[in-house]
Amino acid sequence: xxxVEQNSGPxxxxxxxxxxxxxxxSDRVSQSFFWYRQYSGKSPELIMSIYSNGDKEDGRxxxxxxxxxxxxxLLIRDSQPSDSATYLCAPTGFQKLVFGTGTRxxxxx
Amino acid sequence: xxxxxxxxxxxxxxIGQSMTLQCAQDMNHNYMYWYRQDPGMGLxxxxxxxxxxxxxxxxxxxxxxxxxxxxxxxxxRLELAAPSQTSVYFCASSYGVDDEQxxxxxxxxxxx
Numbered sequence: 001x002x003x004v005e006q007n008s009g010p011x012x013x014x015x016x017x018x019x020x021x022x023x024x025x026s027d028r029v030s031q032s033f034f035w036y037r038q039y040s041g042k043s044p045e046l047i048m049s050i051y052s053n054g055d056k057e058d059g060r061x062x063x064x065x066x067x068x069x070x071x072x073x074l075l076i077r078d079s080q081p082s083d084s085a086t087y088l089c090a091p092t093g094f095q096k097l098v099f100g101t102g103t104r105x106x107x108x109x
Numbered sequence: 110x111x112x113x114x115x116x117x118x119x120x121x122x123x124i125g126q127s128m129t130l131q132c133a134q135d136m137n138h139n140y141m142y143w144y145r146q147d148p149g150m151g152l153x154x155x156x157x158x159x160x161x162x163x164x165x166x167x168x169x170x171x172x173x174x175x176x177x178x179x180x181x182x183x184x185x186r187l188e189l190a191a192p193s194q195t196s197v198y199f200c201a202s203s204y205g206v207d208d209e210q211x212x213x214x215x216x217x218x219x220x221x
Contacts, residue, residue: 031207032207032208034209034210042214042215043199043212043213043214043215044152044199044212045212046209046210046211049209051207088151088152090210092206092207095140095157095159095165095206096140096142096154096157096167096206097206097210099144099151099152100151101150101151102151
């Protein structure tokens with residue numbers, strides 16, 4: 001079993017729709033969870049962090065964490081073409097983050 | 110603050126050549142990391158450091174070496190370059206292991 005699993009996609013949604021990105025992880029002791037966005041040819045940038053069970057909202061983005069199920073998700077409301085990118089899930093591991101391979105999101109106008 | 114800087118941005122090496130990828134951060138972060146990302150793939154951890162003088166291997170350390178003599182700098186050394194090392198290399202840093210990692214702009218390396 002991979003340490004972090006994400007559907008590679010692409011996930012295609014129309015402009016204005018809700019995009020739902022999912023991630024499962026295997027390390028039960030992970031305490032912090034990060035979502036990074038990576039545009040093609042660019043470096044990853046942090047968009048959300050979440051540390052406790054439940055939802056965390058920041059603008060159009062909502063992160064959801066369920067530690068018992070070892071599941072973290074990212075919802076993007078009112079998706080825009082500029083949201084088209086690869087989204088990387090990263091829970092903490094021993095001395096480092098463990099990055100998933102990412103889900104590619106395509107938002108069509 | 111410049112954040113995390115990397116040099117060079119691009120480099121072409123011949124098989125068997127060596128080079129050093131430079132990485133520096135001005136945020137006084139304890140942790141620094143080197144990743145490689147092959148086309149269409151995820152990030153793979155090469156080496157990391159939890160502080161000056163302390164380094165450890167990541168997932169794919171073979172063919173690479175690192176040193177961390179100061180808090181600010183974390184160079185990555187490639188010895189005897191091979192085509193399999195063609196990739197984009199990212200350096201990152203964070204204050205602690207549970208904190209956000211900040212990434213540099215990357216170095217695109219081609220080995221021919």
